[in-house]
Amino acid sequence: MVDDTPPGSGVELFREDAQRRECSARIVTLDERGLRLDRTVFYPHGGGQAGDRGELELDDGRRLAIIDTRKGEQPGEIVHVPAPGQEPLWRALAPGTAVTARIDWARRHRHMRFHTATHLLCALVPHPVDGCSITADYARLDFHMTEPLDKDELSAGLARLVAQAHPVRQRWISDAELDANPGLVRSMSVQPPRGTGQVRLLEIVGVDLQPCGGTHVANTAEIGAVIVTKVEKKSAMTRRVVLGFAADIAR
Incomplete structure (x- = not known):
């Protein structure tokens, strides 16, 4: 993969390219909580999606x-939180040290597939979301509603949307544009990531459109x-829906 982003740019590379698996970077600071890089x-962890795992490789291997x-x-x-037992290595590092940041791609890809599937679920269940969790093993959404939900009907709906191979796109709008269109926000418990003056919209063409800062696949067929x-x-006003991959359940 061509690394065409200038070093030191401070770019969160996963925002624009969730398929990217590694990048060159430099350590900016490190302390007991972990290491910060100039780009990554x-x-x-955020928006219900688990944080990535992986490795930082030094120039000496x-x-x-x-x-x-x-x-x-x-x-x-x-x-970036180091795994336990590595203190002698990472505490000896210094700001400016060059590394190759590499994610656990198999785990991340499962996050992406599940996260995109939750957007399909939002299209099938037109109610506000008041809780979510996206991991490598399962995903769940809590809907603010009282009506019963049918597990088989939802599974059939997901299968249909996956098979239709809808493109998944993203674009950015300003905070003001989002404020003018509050109906775009589906989540009651997790607000869209703000602070930069713009908010990322995740669009599954013809299916769903809502703010989201997570990582997703490029087409629903990839789910x-x-x-x-x-x-x-879960309560008088909450219905929880849990998703899993059919291949895992068949084992």
């Missing part, structure tokens, strides 16, 4: 395993066979 492909990625205290700050594994009544 690692997605930090040594590798530092990253067990999690978290948002820092400052806007745009991303903290593969996903099914509803459970529908629960």
Whole structure:
């Protein structure tokens, strides 16, 4: 993959290219919480989606395993959390050290497939979302509603939208544009990421359009066979829908 982003640009590379698996970078700061890079492909935990795992490879071939990625205290700050037992290695590093940041792609791709599937689910269940979780093993959405949901009907609807191979696109709008169109926001519990003056919209062409800062596949066909594994009544006003991959359940 051609690395055409200038070093030191401070770019969150996953925002524009979720397919990117690695990048060159330099350490900016490090402390007991972890390491911060001048740019990264690692997605930090947020919006219900789990943070990436992977590794930072030094020029001499040594590798530092990253067990999690978290948002820092400052806007745009991303903290790469080293796996336990590596303190002698990472504490000896210094700002300016060059690394290759490489994500666990298999895990990230599952996040992307599940996250895109939750957008399809939003199209099938036209109610506000008041909770979500996207991991490599499952995804769930909590809908603010009282009506019952049918697991088989939802699975059939997901299969139809996946098979129709809808393109998945993104574009940016200003905070003011979002404020003028509050109906775009489906989530009650997680607000669109702000702070830069613009908000990213995720569009599944002909299916769904809403603000989202997560990572997604490029076409619904890439999701593969996903099914509803459970529908629960969590409260008088909440219905939980849990998704899984059919291949995992068949094992």
